[in-house]
Amino acid sequence: MNPLQLPFDTEDMLAGLRPWIECESPTHDAAAVxxxxxxxxxxxxxxxxxxERLPGRMGFGGSVRARLPHPDQGRVPGILIAGHMDTVHPIGTLEVLPFRREGNLCYGPGLMDMKGGNYISLEAIRQLMRAGLETPLPVTVLFTPDEEVGTPSTRDLIEAEAAxxxxxxxxxxxxxxGGVTIGRYAIARFNLRTVGAPSHAGARLSDGKSAIAAMARRIIEIEDMTGPDCTFSVGVIHAGQWVNCVSSxxxxxxxxxAKKQEDLDEGVARMLALQSERDGVTFEVTRGVTRPVWKPDTPGTAKIFEIAKSIASELGFEMTGRSQGGGSDGNFTGAMGIPTLDSLGVRGAGLHTLNEHIQVDSLVERARLMAGLLMRLQ
Known part of the structure; x- marks a missing residue:
């Protein structure tokens, strides 16, 4: 049987996806993940x-690794499907973004990024098995808990498994x-801290050194460093407890x-050079997790992409491939030189927002694409 003609059922897939979406799993809630x-x-x-259930570390949830039945499982290098189950949406998001379908759109926290793609991967495997089709290579699935914060606890696991x-x-x-990603830009995260001096904001305002005010000035300085080769943004800030206290x-x-590793390296050096003391307030910068550049011109990835293009043509659309920003765990495997194809999940819009949704008709399309890849990679 042609894997591109497997009897995928949209309604069945939506029914199977629903419990995944209604199990909210924000990254920092290990129990929820x-x-x-x-x-x-x-x-x-x-x-x-x-x-296998692999225990979490660093305060994050655990991982799931599953090896599908195959006569060559463990004997020859196979195919790794790598996805994350954590989302950016806090517990309670379902109250304002419930799982619901409206025509060709289906809404829900984490549905597009990336539970939908994870689920259609399992559905592709399920339909192949039901049809009695054996993939040329053994397949392993790895689901991890911390991609949305840069994969600090499972990068080693992903790289070891990918190898x-x-x-x-x-x-x-x-x-x-309907295109896919064949390369990704480099990304670095930084932890910032200003340390000033406390005082009573009403009676002794001038005695204090506001860490909040200093951070505000630093944020402008950091974001003004953005140029065509390297961007800088501040997305999280925490400070203060009492409005009548100068925050210390x-x-x-x-x-x-950055698109190039050398540009990111220069950007990292610029960020670290900002550490200093001004007007009695210390500014500290520490480097966090980094995603390396995954260059789009690796031969192995080009090979997979050509196979994907051929499958897409049979499915009725022309597939494009490009390098892009917005890191993923594909950064790690692609940078290792392992043939990697990214963005194989469902189509939609509004990821990381309260309008996150998928196009329902992409469920079958992407499941068939995944099934085709699993059958043609060898």
Missing amino acids: NRMMDIAAFDLATLGAKV RHAYVLVPEPGHDD SCDAEALSM
């Missing part, structure tokens, strides 16, 4: 996979035109992105 991993582990077990495989498929959200400390997080 583990509940989501429980659901995924159960679904993988129904496929006959050998499922055992011939190919890596990443079902992050697909592009609007303020913490923030910054992100820098």
